[in-house]
Amino acid sequence: MEKNFFVKSHGLGNEYIVLDKENIDFELTKKAIQTLCNVHFGIGSDGILLKVPSEKADFGLRIFNPDGSEAEKSGNGLRIFCKFLYDYGFTKGSKEFSVETKGGIVKAKIEKEEKGKAKIITIDMGKAVFDTDKIPVNINDKECIDYPLKVEDKEFKINCVSVGNPHCVILVDNVPEMFDEKQVKKYGPKIENNPIFPNRTNVQFVKVIDKNTAEIKIWERGAGYTLASGSSSSAVASVLYKKGLTDSDITIKMEGGELKISLDKDFNIKMTGEVQEICKGTLSEELIENIKE
């Protein structure tokens, strides 16, 4: 593998650049992340996945948002990373392995491959946690379910959950106008940065279609409006199941495509979906010079 080799892949239109810490000769600083994720000055991406060594799992992963912040977990990011590990021989052909993230260790399974490349992957995302002190959400209640949050002219009923990273799930029954890209881009950042979220939050606007299907629009912490999100889908499925609005197996529809989420009674989450490589190459010396502080 050449020095400064990269791969760019997407999971349902949610794109990530994959780098290997042991194979790059520059520091992945905030400036480097912001530049690489910028479509005009870099490659353009919804984030960066950095392969790092792990003592607790088969592989280690650090996840960065385009604003330079670090995320604890990413569902699409994990499937993309696992495809990279499998396709480039790191797993030595093994279809089941573990990955350590800041949001916990997850198990991955390559469900389907085509011509030796992983196509459909299941990730054991871990357990959904509703305790406000763990998410975290700064309110006095133990859980944040249907909690009224006033943002400018609107009052939302918010439902908060952590699937390793923090999420704020809003059903659009009372605010149907919110199922619209322009509205999500207007209110998403205001909710993401609301002072009740000390670590900021990802935000989802949700329409329940039936007991096994929901449709969502996403505002991602540190990334903005994205076409799909695996941790968001996991968070939404957990909230809907907790509220008794859907069954334990649910399809989450997003602009970029669909993910299957399966929960057990203790809110352990399995996420299954496609992933596809877009391009690969070597970062140019000029670009690396430019991203050095």
Ligand SMILES: N[C@@H](CCC[C@H](N)C(=O)O)C(=O)O
């Ligand atoms: N796109 C991701 C979520 C990435 C992390 C998120 N922006 C955060 O800061 O928590 C996914 O597919 O889960």
